Amino acid sequence: MSKQASNAVQLWDFPGGIHPPERKQLANRTPIAHLPLPSVLYIPLRQHLGSAGNILVQPGDTVLRGQALTEPGHTGGLPVHAPTSGTVQAIIDHPSNHPSMLAEPCIQLIPDGLHNSVAFEPISNPFEATALSLLQHIQQAGIAGMGGAGFPTAQKLAQSRRIELLIINGVECEPYIVSDDRLMREHAATIVRGSLLIGHILGNPAIVIAVEDNKPEAIQALEHALTQLDSQQAEQISLRVVPTKYPSGGEKQLIQVLTGKQVPARGYPAHIGIIMQNVGTAFAVARAIDHGEPLMERVVTLTGEAFAQPGTVWGLLGTPIAHLLTHAGLQTEAQQRIIVGGPMMGFTVTDLQIPITKTTNCLLAPTTTEIPAKRQELACIRCGACEQVCPASILPQQLYWLARAKDHDGLAQHHLSDCIECGACAYVCPSEIPLVHYYRQAKADIREAHIEQQKAEIARQRFEARQARLQREKEERLERHRQAAEARQKALAAREREHAQQAEPAAPNAPAAASDDPQKAKVAAAIARAKAKKAAQQVQQQSQQGDSESS
Amino acid sequence: MSILSGILVLAGLALLFGLILGFAAIRFKVESDPLVDQIDEILPQTQCGQCGYPGCRPYAEAIANGDDINKCPPGGEATIQKLSDLTGREAKPLDAAHGVEDVKKVAYIREDECIGCTKCIQACPVDAIMGANRQMHTVIADECTGCDLCVEPCPVDCIDMLPVTTKPERWRWQLDSIPVTVVDATQALPEQKAEPKEEHSGSQV
Amino acid sequence: MSFYIASSPHAHQRRTTQHIMLWVLLALIPGLAAQCYFFGWGPLLQITVAVTVALITEAVILIVREKPLRATLGDFSAVVTAVLLAISIPPLAPWWVIVIGTLFSIGIVKHVYGGIGQNVFNPAMAGYVLLLISFPVQMTSWMPPSTLATFELNFIDSLWLFFTQYTSEGYSLEQVRLIELTQSLDAIVMATPLDEIKTQLSQGYTLTEIKRSDVFSGIAGTGWLWVNLGYLVGGLLLLYKRIIQWHIPVALLASLAFFAALGSLFAADQLPGVSLHLLSGGAMLAAFFIATDPVSAATSNRGKLVYAALIGMLIYIIRTWGGYPDAIAFAVLLANMCVPVIDYYTRPRAYGHGGKAL
Structure with missing residues (x-):
C-alpha cells in the first residue's frame, strides 16, 4: 500500500496523440435532463459485444419497467430490459445503431406512460456477499461496458487472474462528449460506490479513478465524494488527474499513462493484473446492486452547433434518436451530418429511427462550418505526420500502402490488428486521406477472408468425407454383389456336380455345356429382372402422372 | 600443357561445386506442399462443378496439369489472382463459359x-x-x-x-453502399415544433 | 435535405500539403533576401524561370497521366522543388541550365517514379547533380559577393547575362569574372568559399593564410554567413510552426559539426573548422529545407536522426575528400538511397510488442 501511495503521483506518457479543439463547453453546462416518454421504443436484442439472448415476451404482452425481455441463451448473451412499462407490439427487424444501419431484431414497445415497475431486488450488505452472487446480479441487470465496445461487464469481471489494479475510466478524451463529465459531477458518490463494489468483486485491488485535467468540476465532485469514505476505503481508492491528450481515454493508452505498462498484443489488461471500467459502468453497477435496477437508460450527450439546446439527457434504451434530436432542437442543414459518438471515432447515420443502445454516449450534429465536408483525398506525400501521432506506434503510412495493395500478410506483419482506430493519423494527414477507413475495410476483408477460409476448409472436409463415403458404399455394394454371385455360383456348381454325378456316363462335352448353361441362365435371369423392374417403374410413373394430373 | 592443366583445374572445380550443390540439394531440401494441395487450398471449395470438373480437388489437379486458371466463378477475380501468383501464369479474366461471379x-x-x-x-x-x-x-x-x-x-x-444477408458484425464498411436518404427537413424530425428555438449562447464557443 | 455519410474521424486538423508547402516557401524568404543582397538579381531570375518551367512541366505530365490537375498543381510541391533548385545553382548561370535542371527534377525524378510522394530521390537535389556533372563550368561560376565586387551588375545586366551570357555592354560572364579577377587584390578565382579553400589548400596554403583573404569575414565566407543565417531563421520559423520536426536539422548540423570539430582537432590548419562548414556552404539550406523533404526522408523519429546524421557525415566526407565545391546534393541523394534500410531497422515497436515503445 505504501508503495502504491509513493507511486501515486507518477504518470507516464504514451507516444503520439493529438490535441484537437475540445469543445466540451457546448453541452456540459446544464444538468442531465429527463426526456418525455417517446411514443415508441425499439429495443435491440443485442446491445453488447456477443450474441443476443432468447426472447421472453410475445407480441401483445404487457411488460413492466425493469422486466427482462430476453435471457442469456446457451451461447451466452446479456438480457435486455423494458425501460418503461407498456405493450410489446411486435418483434421486428429494425435499422440498428451501427455504422451499417443494417436491420437487426428489435422488440417494439409502446409505452403506456404508467411507469409501472417490477419489484426491484437490491442486495443488502453487498460487501458481505460473494463475488459470484454479485456477478450474477450484474449479469442479470444486463450491464455492458458503457465506454465504447459494450463488453459484458460480468464476463469481464469474472477473472481467474489476480487483479492488482482497478482503473475507473473517467477520462472521456474525445472532443464534444460530456456524458461522463456530467455523470461524475452529479453522481460522484454513486460512481465511487460502484467502484468499491467492483473492487470488492475483484478481491479488493487498488482502485484508481482517472480523470482528464480539463474537467475541474468533475474532479472536485469526486474529491468530495472520496472524503466521505471511511479511512479503510479511502486508502484503497484514489483519484488521479491525467493530462489532456487524445486518445488518453483509450484502455491501452490510459493503462500506459497510469502504470507505464503496456498490455501485451492480442492480450487483455487482465494479463498484467489490471481491469478497466468506465465511470458509467461503475454507476450502473452501483444502481443494480444497491437499488436492484437493471440497465434501462444511459446518459447521452446531444451536442454540436446544429442544436439549439445542446446538453445531456437520460436516454431510455431503445429511444429512437429522432426523439432526442427533437428535444435538443436540431436545426438541420441541406447536408446534415448526424454522428453517433464523437468527432474522432463516431459514425454517421442516415436513419433517425435507430435506437439508443447501451453504448450510445453521444449524438453529434455539427454545422458544416463547424466540421466541414470531407475534401477530396490527395496523394500521400509520405510526410510521416501520421506516424508521429499514432498512439499504438504502428506505421499508418505503411499500412495505408499495404491496405491499398490488399496485402493481408503485410498488414498483419505491420500490426494492423493493434490499430485502435482512434483517428489521430487521419486527423493530421495533410492529404486528408481517410486512413482509418482504409484500415477498417482491410480489417473487415481480413476477417472475411479468414471466415471464408475456415468455411472452405470445412466444405473440403465434408466433400472429402462424402467422397470417401460414396466410395465406401460403392465398394461395399460391389463386394456384396460379388459375394452374392459367388454364393450363387457355388450353389450352382454344387447342383451341377450332383447333376453330373447322376449323369456320369453322359457325353464328354457335357461339362462344357454345363459351364455354359448357368452363365446363360444368369444373364437371362438378370434380363428378366431388369424388364420386370422397368415395367414396374413405368406403371408407377404412369400412376404418378395420373395422380398429378388428377390432382 | 598449361591449357591442359587449366582445363583440369576447371573441370575439377566444376566437379567439386557440382558435388557441393548436389549434396546441398539433398541435405537442405525444403519440403513443400505438392502443387495440387496448394491450388486446392486457394479454390473456394464450393464443389459446384461449374469449372467442368466434379469438385474443387479435381479442378486443382487439372490446373496442376496445365488447365486454365480462370474457370472458377465462385472464387472470382480474387481466386484467379491468387492462382496466378501461385502458378506464375497470366491472370486472365473469368471464363464466361463457366458462369459469372455472383453474390454469395x-x-x-x-x-x-x-x-x-x-x-x-x-x-x-x-x-x-x-x-x-x-x-x-x-x-x-x-x-x-x-x-x-x-x-x-x-x-x-x-x-x-x-x-x-449481411450481418452488422460482418459488414465490410462499404459506406458507398448506404443509400443516401433525401428527406423533407420538416419530416426528418416528426415531433419538431414549429416555434423558433432560442439561440443558445454556448454555440458561440 | 439529406444526411451526410462519412467515415470517422470527422474532425480534421486542416493542415494540407498546400499549407505546408506555402510555409516552406515563406520560410525561404530571409535566406533568399540575403542571397539577393549579396549576389544580385540572379537568384530571382533563376526562381522565376524555374517556377514557370516546373508548373508547365507538371501540368503537361498530369494531363498525360490523366491525373487531377488542380489538386496536384495547387499543392505547390513543384514550386518548392523549383525554388530549391534555383537558389542552389550559381545566380548567373545561363537560363537553359535551370530549364534543363527543372525539367529533369519534375519530369524524371518526380513523375517517372509516380509523382508526389512516390519519388525516391529529392527532386531538386537530383536536378542539381545532373546539372553539376553535365555543365561543370556553368555550375561553378559563382560571382563574388557584391560587397567585394568592383563591377556593379544592375538588373538589366543580370537579365542580359542570364539570357544571352553577355551584359548589355557586351562583356561575357567569363570577362566579368576576369575583371573581378584582375581587380581583386588577392587575385583569386571566385567560387564558393568552400571551393576556394579546397583550391588554396591544394596549392599548399594553410587555412590561416586562406582565411585572411577578403572572401572570408571572420568566421565564415563573406555574404555566405548571412545567407546561412537567413536560412537558419527560416528554418526556426518552420520548427516553430511545427511544419518540420527538430530531428533532421539538429542531427544533420550536429553530425556535420562533430566531424568538422574532429577534423580540426587533428589537422587544424589543413581542414576547415566547424563555423566554416556550417555557415559557408549550403548546410543550413540542407538542414532545414532539403533534408527535411518528407517524401525522400526516413519516416520514424529514430530513422530521421540516423538519416540526417548520415547526411551530415557524407557532407563532411565529400567536402573534404571529394572533387566538387559543395556536397549537399550528393550527400542527400546517397542518404535517400539508404532510406528503405533505415526505415526497416528503425521501425518503432508497436504497442504491446515487447518492452517500452520509443
Whole structure:
C-alpha cells in the first residue's frame, strides 16, 4: 500500500496523440435532463459485444419497467430490459445503431406512460456477499461496458487472474462528449460506490479513478465524494488527474499513462493484473446492486452547433434518436451530418429511427462550418505526420500502402490488428486521406477472408468425407454383389456336380455345356429382372402422372 | 600443357561445386506442399462443378496439369489472382463459359412444398441437406456452399438460392453502399415544433 | 435535405500539403533576401524561370497521366522543388541550365517514379547533380559577393547575362569574372568559399593564410554567413510552426559539426573548422529545407536522426575528400538511397510488442 501511495503521483506518457479543439463547453453546462416518454421504443436484442439472448415476451404482452425481455441463451448473451412499462407490439427487424444501419431484431414497445415497475431486488450488505452472487446480479441487470465496445461487464469481471489494479475510466478524451463529465459531477458518490463494489468483486485491488485535467468540476465532485469514505476505503481508492491528450481515454493508452505498462498484443489488461471500467459502468453497477435496477437508460450527450439546446439527457434504451434530436432542437442543414459518438471515432447515420443502445454516449450534429465536408483525398506525400501521432506506434503510412495493395500478410506483419482506430493519423494527414477507413475495410476483408477460409476448409472436409463415403458404399455394394454371385455360383456348381454325378456316363462335352448353361441362365435371369423392374417403374410413373394430373 | 592443366583445374572445380550443390540439394531440401494441395487450398471449395470438373480437388489437379486458371466463378477475380501468383501464369479474366461471379448465395428449401424425395440430398456435394425419404428436408445454412447443384434435381422446384444477408458484425464498411436518404427537413424530425428555438449562447464557443 | 455519410474521424486538423508547402516557401524568404543582397538579381531570375518551367512541366505530365490537375498543381510541391533548385545553382548561370535542371527534377525524378510522394530521390537535389556533372563550368561560376565586387551588375545586366551570357555592354560572364579577377587584390578565382579553400589548400596554403583573404569575414565566407543565417531563421520559423520536426536539422548540423570539430582537432590548419562548414556552404539550406523533404526522408523519429546524421557525415566526407565545391546534393541523394534500410531497422515497436515503445 505504501508503495502504491509513493507511486501515486507518477504518470507516464504514451507516444503520439493529438490535441484537437475540445469543445466540451457546448453541452456540459446544464444538468442531465429527463426526456418525455417517446411514443415508441425499439429495443435491440443485442446491445453488447456477443450474441443476443432468447426472447421472453410475445407480441401483445404487457411488460413492466425493469422486466427482462430476453435471457442469456446457451451461447451466452446479456438480457435486455423494458425501460418503461407498456405493450410489446411486435418483434421486428429494425435499422440498428451501427455504422451499417443494417436491420437487426428489435422488440417494439409502446409505452403506456404508467411507469409501472417490477419489484426491484437490491442486495443488502453487498460487501458481505460473494463475488459470484454479485456477478450474477450484474449479469442479470444486463450491464455492458458503457465506454465504447459494450463488453459484458460480468464476463469481464469474472477473472481467474489476480487483479492488482482497478482503473475507473473517467477520462472521456474525445472532443464534444460530456456524458461522463456530467455523470461524475452529479453522481460522484454513486460512481465511487460502484467502484468499491467492483473492487470488492475483484478481491479488493487498488482502485484508481482517472480523470482528464480539463474537467475541474468533475474532479472536485469526486474529491468530495472520496472524503466521505471511511479511512479503510479511502486508502484503497484514489483519484488521479491525467493530462489532456487524445486518445488518453483509450484502455491501452490510459493503462500506459497510469502504470507505464503496456498490455501485451492480442492480450487483455487482465494479463498484467489490471481491469478497466468506465465511470458509467461503475454507476450502473452501483444502481443494480444497491437499488436492484437493471440497465434501462444511459446518459447521452446531444451536442454540436446544429442544436439549439445542446446538453445531456437520460436516454431510455431503445429511444429512437429522432426523439432526442427533437428535444435538443436540431436545426438541420441541406447536408446534415448526424454522428453517433464523437468527432474522432463516431459514425454517421442516415436513419433517425435507430435506437439508443447501451453504448450510445453521444449524438453529434455539427454545422458544416463547424466540421466541414470531407475534401477530396490527395496523394500521400509520405510526410510521416501520421506516424508521429499514432498512439499504438504502428506505421499508418505503411499500412495505408499495404491496405491499398490488399496485402493481408503485410498488414498483419505491420500490426494492423493493434490499430485502435482512434483517428489521430487521419486527423493530421495533410492529404486528408481517410486512413482509418482504409484500415477498417482491410480489417473487415481480413476477417472475411479468414471466415471464408475456415468455411472452405470445412466444405473440403465434408466433400472429402462424402467422397470417401460414396466410395465406401460403392465398394461395399460391389463386394456384396460379388459375394452374392459367388454364393450363387457355388450353389450352382454344387447342383451341377450332383447333376453330373447322376449323369456320369453322359457325353464328354457335357461339362462344357454345363459351364455354359448357368452363365446363360444368369444373364437371362438378370434380363428378366431388369424388364420386370422397368415395367414396374413405368406403371408407377404412369400412376404418378395420373395422380398429378388428377390432382 | 598449361591449357591442359587449366582445363583440369576447371573441370575439377566444376566437379567439386557440382558435388557441393548436389549434396546441398539433398541435405537442405525444403519440403513443400505438392502443387495440387496448394491450388486446392486457394479454390473456394464450393464443389459446384461449374469449372467442368466434379469438385474443387479435381479442378486443382487439372490446373496442376496445365488447365486454365480462370474457370472458377465462385472464387472470382480474387481466386484467379491468387492462382496466378501461385502458378506464375497470366491472370486472365473469368471464363464466361463457366458462369459469372455472383453474390454469395445459400440454398433454402420451402419446406411445406418438399415431398421428401432425397434427390437434393444425393446431389449435395458437402452433405449440407438433412432429411430422409418422405421426410421434409432442410438445408444447414452454415454448411451450404451455395453451389446450386441441388436446385436442378428437385422434382417440385422447392429450392431457392437466396443471397446471404449481411450481418452488422460482418459488414465490410462499404459506406458507398448506404443509400443516401433525401428527406423533407420538416419530416426528418416528426415531433419538431414549429416555434423558433432560442439561440443558445454556448454555440458561440 | 439529406444526411451526410462519412467515415470517422470527422474532425480534421486542416493542415494540407498546400499549407505546408506555402510555409516552406515563406520560410525561404530571409535566406533568399540575403542571397539577393549579396549576389544580385540572379537568384530571382533563376526562381522565376524555374517556377514557370516546373508548373508547365507538371501540368503537361498530369494531363498525360490523366491525373487531377488542380489538386496536384495547387499543392505547390513543384514550386518548392523549383525554388530549391534555383537558389542552389550559381545566380548567373545561363537560363537553359535551370530549364534543363527543372525539367529533369519534375519530369524524371518526380513523375517517372509516380509523382508526389512516390519519388525516391529529392527532386531538386537530383536536378542539381545532373546539372553539376553535365555543365561543370556553368555550375561553378559563382560571382563574388557584391560587397567585394568592383563591377556593379544592375538588373538589366543580370537579365542580359542570364539570357544571352553577355551584359548589355557586351562583356561575357567569363570577362566579368576576369575583371573581378584582375581587380581583386588577392587575385583569386571566385567560387564558393568552400571551393576556394579546397583550391588554396591544394596549392599548399594553410587555412590561416586562406582565411585572411577578403572572401572570408571572420568566421565564415563573406555574404555566405548571412545567407546561412537567413536560412537558419527560416528554418526556426518552420520548427516553430511545427511544419518540420527538430530531428533532421539538429542531427544533420550536429553530425556535420562533430566531424568538422574532429577534423580540426587533428589537422587544424589543413581542414576547415566547424563555423566554416556550417555557415559557408549550403548546410543550413540542407538542414532545414532539403533534408527535411518528407517524401525522400526516413519516416520514424529514430530513422530521421540516423538519416540526417548520415547526411551530415557524407557532407563532411565529400567536402573534404571529394572533387566538387559543395556536397549537399550528393550527400542527400546517397542518404535517400539508404532510406528503405533505415526505415526497416528503425521501425518503432508497436504497442504491446515487447518492452517500452520509443
